[in-house]
Every structure is written in C-alpha cells, then in structure tokens.
Amino acid sequence: MSTAVWIVAIAVGIPVLSATVTRLMKLYYADRERERAMGLGEEAEALDDIQTGLRDLKKRVANLETILLDLERRSGD
Secondary structure: OOOHHHHHHHHHHHHHHHHHHHHHHHHHHHHHHHHHHHHHHHHHHHHHHHHHHHHHHHHHHHHHHHHHHHHHHHHHO
16 A cells, blocks of 8 residues: 555544544443432432431330320329
C-alpha cells in the first residue's frame, strides 16, 4: 500500500476508534450509575420502611404504657 493510503487510514481510523471507545465507556459508566441510583433508591425505601415501623412501634409502646398505668391506678384504689 502506498503511504497516502496509510495516512488516510490513520487519519480516519484513529478518530473512529477513539469515538467508539469513548462511547462504550460512556455507556458502561451510565449503566453503572443507573444501577447505583436504583440501589440508592431501594436503600432509601428500606430505611423509610424501617422508620415507619419504628414510629408505629413507638405508638404501641406508648399505648401499652398507658394501659399499664391505668391498671396500676385501678389496682391501687
């Protein structure tokens, strides 16, 4: 092959290869970031569920304390 063909092949090939590699990297990291965001969303939802459960448990404990205090007052009379 002549030198001109090699120069054209290199002049066209290098930008095409670098653009392809860049695009593949962007796709790879975009997918990883999307997976990470989904994972964070699931973690936030789980923490919210735990917080709701703790809030409900706190109400139940308060209700049981009230019942216990009422029983103690009645038995003390």
